[in-house]
Amino acid sequence: MPTSKSNRAQTLRSLVQLLVNTSEVVIKEWEAEEQHPQPDDHLASSLPSHQLFEARRIIVAACGMCVDLVEDPRIRLQELSETFALSQAFDTTVRAGVPDILAEAMSRSASVSATELSQRTRIDEKKLVRLMRFLCSGGLYEEVKDLHFANTRMSGALAGNPPAQAFQLIYGTKAVIEPLAYLPETLLDPKMTSATSATESAFQKAFKTKQTLWDFVEGGDDSDEVVREIRQLFPLSMAGQTQLSSRSIVADFPWGSLGEATIVDVGGGVGSMCTELAKVFPNLHFVVQDLAAAIEQAKSYWKAEDPKALGTGRVELMVHDFFKEQPAKGAAVYLLRCVLHDWPDDDCVKILTRLREAMAPDSRILIAEMIIHPPLGSTQLKSAPTPLPANYGRASLMKGMHDIVMLSSLNGSERTPEQFVDIASRAGLRTEKIWECRSPVSITELRL
Template sequence: MSSFDNTHITALTGLINKAVQDVIAEYGAIGQAIPSLDTLEPGPFQVPEEMPARLTKAIQIIEAACAQLCYSIAPPGHVMINKSLEHEEPACLLVVTEARIPDLLLNKPEGVPASELASRAGLDASKLTRVLRLLATKHCFTEVKPGVFANNRLSMKLLSSDLVSSMVAMFADESLKASAYFNDTLTDPSEMDGGIPFRRATGYSFFDYYQTPQGLKKGERFAKGMIGWGDVTGKSLVAKAYPWTSQPADITICDVGGGHGNIIMGLMKAHPHIKTVLQDQPQVIEMAHKFWAEEHPEAIEKERIKFVPFDFFKDAPIEGCDFYYICGVLHDWPDAECELILKNVRKAMKPSSRVIIHDTVIRDVVRSTYDHLKASSDKSVQVDVAPEPLLPNYGVGCIRTYGLDMALMHLLNAQARTLPEYIELGEKSGLRFEKLYEAGETDLVEFTPF
């Protein structure tokens, strides 16, 4: 590339222009314009499973290309200082979420003075004004007049009734607090915290913290936030990503550590020929039974679901199921604990059983990795690769995946994993890798027993 070659910039703008036209076309196909930021209505495409594939891809390209374009043309010092200040935004998001500022602005299109919001929330007026002004500058809230703020399309996701707000608060609270101690745990290890930043910050392990008086309400928030996280990342795409329709009637899926079973419930509603055994800790199973009685009583009445308490570290799940589905569990634990979970599952499997690990699978940022996959005759791994000059993993277009990996490190000393790391875990547990199915921001990794 010569010093006068700007093709990398024009290529990025070309990708953006093409993707924008794809977005316009998809909205036009349903007779709607693309919502502006000031629009308070949620719009037609709120969760990944509702989005046409072309729209999903266009959004990812726009996110990736716009960020790469900005980083390419802005002075590097500007970029790096901006990045170092990014922690201030979640700190502000926690303030407005905990104070329920979006709730106070509901049905107030003309806006409310920050001084009045502060009075109602019990906050300092000057400081809240500055918080809202920063967020409005990042397009969350609108400053309609000096010091007067209103909701917009983004701040509506911070309403207390929206489960996404619970996950935003968790990342802005527990996760941000832990990340402040990350460098300390790396450079000054201590047996007291076991290398876990969250433990150094609070004195407790992550899940134990939620049993303390100061952590109980945050634990309830975390449980809600996990559902919101699933909505954002498309966990319900499991119903579309795997060929369930080709499975015979009355196959049984054991949902290992399935919590309330909200993901498996969506799968069963989409594919009524499936039966489920939901397994988790006894107290979780008790709450799950109530949840299903309210949300899908038909499954209980027709005996399409069983609730069986167990501890996946101590017990094997129920024997002889056709599938063992493990969703969002393994990323909470280091390798040794994951091996124990998988070995217990392996004990319960019959020769024809399959394990489906539904979790985040980290991609490399090196294009040669993907070139090797393309050249391979192995059809078990077919992954989407971003067009050049984007990073092959879509860069900022998939940043939540890598942010989650960091949060898991800070909170739990756990991790999201690459496909080779999952394959290695499986092999150590008596499981053979079969295929990877892409499912939104997560993937389904299929195994059979050795």
């Protein structure tokens, strides 16, 4: 970031010009969309064109850099210190059903008064107005006339979408918030700062336990609010996570070139990713692997989503612990979607080693996870145009946030390309290619 006023002025001019040019790409995409309207659920499931995805990243990065150039640092830092107030205020309204209430009114081309919102949410009207006006300033709602509110694109994305709501809310649970509060204390503790085990993270400090997050929830009781929240939200939140990235995973890797192949979804939960692939690629077969509780849920899930798949044998549900020997030998693809980020490097090496032992010469492992792009760039990832940071700056912020959540909760990690190369090499594998997808998640392909 330039420091002298003359350099700042030149950078600001460059950013404004970049915004002008890139905005035209977005406007043309919008005009094309008006010619071909999408279904009502388009916002939750749409896949941008490659041009629109790139333009979005550039605009978000450029706007963020403009703010950093012109804002008083003291105000910016104060906002940073109180950012949690924004997320907690919004989560309060989501828990109270505000996006759904406003969407219902929108179908009648109406807004909702603060009085009605208060009555339906049972939140004190004066306090609710304070929340709503605060969130309007953050672009999450709109006050269309005095004390009458409506959804924006942001809150509207959650309306009538329980999986997206669960994915939003899970990051406001005590299981996530409390470890983050203990992160400074943990990292500044000489005894814990270099710890890599999932049993030596900020989560253990926060809840005074020696158990991992997952063991804590699995062995806990529903009378414990921490346990109850995660149990209630986590299964549905994973479907919300699938909405965020599944379309790009399906579209941006050449699954069709595999022919009649078997995909083993390792740690796949109920198999929501496989249902998306099954809709598009009829020649693919699937093995969904997870622990017993998830596989029990998967039986009901597949009966509802694709009952023929289980009956014909196209989909097999298998109880499996990915730290143990892989029973599905020689599959074309072993898919790890949002698995490795839960685990420290040494555990990731163990997981990958079990898969390597089961692979055939032409097998591959596909790791579908967020990839951390360093600010100075990576030779394996596309860099942003100047004067933006190589990693698209503000457009990469969410990935970094998620990385810190993994650190505080599990000593897990979202990884750079170089870090994926390292753990793959330690497991006796090589990195073939990184497939950059049109979502926060990309695919890292590993081979023997």
